[in-house]
Amino acid sequence: MKTFLGIALTLCFLQIALAVVDLSPPCASDEYLDNGSCACNTSMYPVTNTTQNPSPVLQCLPGVMVLTISRCQLEAMGLNASSMELQLNSSCTGTRGISANNTAQISIYATTKLGDCGTNMTINNNQVIYSNVLVIFPLLVGNSFYITGNFSQDFSCAYNLTMQVALATTLHPVMGSTSLAVPAGVGSVQVMMAAFMDDSFTVPLTDAQKVFSIQDPLYLGLITPNLDGSQFSVHLNRLYATATNDSNAAQEYDVIVNGCPAPDLSPIVTVQYNGNGIEARVILKVFMIAGASELYLFGEVGICPGTCPDTCTIW
Structure with missing residues (x-):
């Protein structure tokens, strides 16, 4: 007798709803x-x-120059908005976006780095100036003719070589930063001064992490993240202390002068390095201003082409 094994298959029909996404x-x-x-x-x-x-x-921003223009106004003038580029460099083109007033715009970015997208650089006594050329080609009308010629415009941003930065310390250091604001067409370089917990300058201090006593070591780092380190160096010209959060306080106490420890505080101040890169480092032992319960630190910063001269009187 033969036995047959039957396998019953149940077929399931799945209904899939497809959503149309725009x-x-x-x-x-x-x-x-x-x-x-x-x-x-x-x-x-x-x-x-x-x-x-x-x-x-x-816009002259820290580390970048930004040119923005109405996309549709360009096309109304017979210019091809999508053809916008820098210094005839087809790899440095514009990006479409929508402005705050809901109109279409094209923006193009040029970093403040010599040679990037054809960017040029000149230096005078007080400023470094980056320049480039915007180029826009005409729009082909009706696939047959042009109603205008090429458009080009020179533009430049000037960045000051000196500025001020502050670190507020009220027995517990916190990070301070500054960006020197200047008129239209002139940019700024972002500078930050931070206190660290360790001599490798890798662990920033916060309010909750440390309360200082006199003679405790304080590790100060001055950082310029947007500075082109292949062309410039940052130099901490002066570091001074006040008893109030006012960089123009009537009474100022020098900690560093012309890049070197001030004579009165030289036993407790060490300039680890300064003027040979985008960062400066200082180690100092915490001190107290007589009659004051708070201590504030302010820095005056300079930027040098290349590296800063190895001297205490470069400015």
């Missing part, structure tokens, strides 16, 4: 959606004179 990019108020991409509504920017030039807005 992957079209968000368009600005001066754009409209055209075949999945945002096209400019150039009628919002009537142009009566095709020879008029666009007006980019320049």
